[in-house]
Amino acid sequence: MNRSSSSRAGLALIGVTSLVLAATGAPASAAPALTMTLSSTxxxxxxxxxxGSVTANSVTPVPFPAGTNPTVQFQYVGTTAASSACSASAKVVSPIVVSNLLTTAGTLTVNPAAVKRISTTKIVFQVPSSPYPVNDANGNPSxxxxxxxxxxxxxxxxxxSVCVYxxxxxxxxTLLATATYTLAIKPTITSILPAxxxxxxxxxxxxxxTGFAATSVATTATAGGVALTNVKVAANGNSFTATTGPRAAGDGLPVVVNAPGGTVSSLDPDNNxxxxxxxxxxxxxxGISITPNQxxxxxxxxxxxxxAGFSSLTFDAGAAPIGSGAHVFLVKDAYVANSNRGVxxxxxxxxxxxxxxxxTxxxxxxxLNPANSATMPGVAIAEGAYVLTVVADGGTGAGGSANPTIVSSGATFTVGPY
Structure with missing residues (x-):
């Protein structure tokens, strides 16, 4: 074969090789993992x-294809890491490593039975509560x-890091999506001052x-179902101060705290x-306060x-203030429905x-006659200290309120020679 023939053969070989490479294609680089939004972080x-939800894009138009069941892993990041750091491929499951009472490593895989594909952009899964797989490589309990x-x-x-493969x-x-999840201690309540x-x-x-630590997830609370305001958590997470909102009187009410690690009620203060x-x-x-008070x-x-609680009251507008409606009385000492109704x-x-x-x-x-609220002609209201009392039911019979709905010894009204 002459040199010209050899050259032509070489060119032909190169062409065939090129066709083969073109047919098989070079390995495509994996699309970058999508950022996943969690319903609870x-x-x-x-x-x-x-x-977990992601937003599809032109590079990854179908993040979670039909017929697939993604693998979800929890890979330890740290205590202050700002972003997820998932490995490019799934990791081998490994124990949680502790050094000086602090976690330093660990990888957990979510049981596939606890992972469900909802759509091409949404999955639902459970935070691992037990080991998976159940048995190790030798068939023994993990x-x-x-x-x-x-x-x-x-x-x-x-x-x-929450890593979806x-x-x-x-x-x-291949890594499909990433997010971060913060594990926090369950909150408990040891005391409420004043209660x-x-x-x-x-x-x-x-x-x-415990467990009220200030994080990206705010600590909120209610007392008797009414939101507490001005919640300020101590730096060590072991207490917070707050301001109560208005509420009708009641006993045995729960203070419910929603903290990073969950919810606790003061009626089950150890959260167990x-x-x-x-x-x-x-x-x-x-309790009520009044202006003026004299x-x-x-x-x-x-x-x-x-x-508080005035909107639910129906006030009796009758001339004689004896009835089942609500009333505001000026009472000498404590209100008693059938004997000391007010003057x-x-x-x-x-x-x-x-x-x-x-x-007015x-x-x-x-x-008025304190016994029955009838008018006492010619008898003036005497000077002295009284208690302004709001009652929900002003009746004197069996159906009448034996106790006022809202009463406060602090709501003293003084009639004097001013």
Missing amino acids: TGPGGGATIV TVNPNGLVLMGGQTSSRW DSDNVTTS SSPAGGGQTITVNG SQTNDPPIPFSYTN AAAGTQVTIDVIG AECTGVSVIRDTELIC LDLAADQ
Whole structure:
């Protein structure tokens, strides 16, 4: 073969090789993993159900194809890492490593039975609460992370990468999506000081316990179903202060705290329903404040009453203040439905809001008979200290209210020679 023929053969070989390479194609680089949004980014440990969502793009138009069941792993990040750091392929399951009471490593795979594909962009899975696989490579029960994802040692929180792969193969799997999950201790309550509030709210209370650490997830709380405001968590996470809102009076009420590690009620303060720990009940006391709180005898005055629960009351507008409706009485000492109803009634009640009403007190009118609220002609309302009392049911019979709905010895009204 001459040199020209050899050259042509070489060119032909190159052409064939090129065709082969073109047919097989060079390995395509994996598309970058998508950022996944979690329905909950923090929790107390294993067992929680989480929905993960991603947004498809032109590079990855179908993140979770039909007929597939993605593999979800929790890979330890640290205590302060700002972003996920998933490995390119799935990791080998490994125990949680602890050094100086702090977690330093660990990888958990979510049981495939606890992973469900909802759509091409959404999956639902459970935070591991037990080891997977159940048996190790030798067929023996696995001792890797027997309690699932839990805090170790003295940690109060730890961060984990949530890594979604197309399979569990540690060499060929592809990373599809990433997110971060913060593990936090379950909150507990040890005391509430004070454990009561006036009905009008505005009481500053301190809730002591554990697990209230200030994180990206805010700590919120309610008392008797009413939101606490101005929640300020101590740096060590063992207490917070807050301000009560207005609420109708009641006893045995729960203070419920929503913290990074879950929810706790003061009626189960150790956050373990299997133990018989004494509850820490909260109460709203019957209390109102009034402005003004004094007036001269023989005058007429409009009174602004601040309390709670006024919107649900139906005030009796009848001339004789004996009936099943609500009333505002001027009472000497404590109100008693059938014997000490009051010497005057604050009439023309207008409920401004649930926490405020106004009414007119006529101190020039004849005194009412405290026994039955009948008018006592010619008897003036005497000077002295009284208690303005709001009652839900002003009846005197069996159906009448034996006790006032809202009462406060602090809501003293003085009739004097001003």
